[in-house]
Amino acid sequence: MRRYEVVYVAFDDLSQEEADAQLERYLSIISGYKGTVVKVDKWGKRKLAYPIQKRREGCYVLIDFVGDSAIVPEMERRFRIDDKILRYISVKKADKVDLEEIEREIAAIREAAKPAEKEAVEEPSEAAETGDIEESEQEHQETKPAESPEAPVEEDASSKEVES
Template identity: 30%
Template sequence: MSQQYEMIFILRPDFSEEQVNQAVTTYKEFLTENNATNLEVKIWGKRRLAYPIQKKVDGIYVQFNYQADGTQIAPLERMMRLGEEVMRYLTIRLDTVSSETAEEEPEVAEPEAVASEA
C-alpha cells in the first residue's frame, strides 16, 4: 500500500550549488529506482539552524515529498547517515485524507435556549 511521505534534510552550508544539486540528484535517483512516485523536490536554500550542528550555524534545507510503500526509508536514511554531506534528516508519513472526510463539515453544537422562570 502506497503512503505519502515527507523528508527534510539539511546539507552542509559550505556546499556549492553544484554539490547541492549532485546530492539531491543522488537521493532523488535512489527513490525513483526504488519505486517512489510523485516525487517533488524543494530546495529551501541556506537557513539559520535553531542550534549549532557540528559547529555550524547554517545549513542548506531540502524537502522531498513522495509516495512509496515505505521500504525505501531505511536504506535512504542509512545512505544519509553514512555520507558526510547530510547533517540532519527527518522522514514523516503524512496522513491521507479521504474525499468523504474532507467534504464533511464538523458539527457545531447550537446553543440551547434557556427557559427563564418568572
C-alpha cells in the same frame, strides 16, 4: 503505497553542483524503488536553531514522495553515511494514497511552476529590449517592502559615489 515527506539539512558550503548531485542521489533512491516524487522544495541556506558540528547555517531540502515503505530506511541509511548531511527527518503523511490524485497534484504543481518560470525569464528581457534597465531597477526598488524603522539603514560605498 504510502506518502512520505523527508527534510534534510546539508552543509551550507556545498557548491550548487554538489548540492544538485546530492539531491539527485536521493531522488534516484526513490525512483529505484519505483516511487514517485511529488515535490522537491529547496529552502536554501538558513540559520540553524543551535550549532550542529560547529556550524550555524545549513542548506534545507524537502522531498515529498509516494512509494513503498522500503524507501525510507534506505534513504535514512544513506543520510547517515553521507558526511555532508547535518540532520534529517522522515515523516509518513498518509498510509494509503490514491495514485490518480497524486498525478493530478503533480500536474498542478508543474503548471503552477511554468508561469512563474516564464515571468522570471520575460521580465529581464523586456527591460533589455527597450533599453530601460535603469528604469526597471528603479521600479523594482520602489516595490520592495519598507524596512522596519528599528533597523539601521546602511549605505554602501558605491551608492555614495553615484550620489556625489
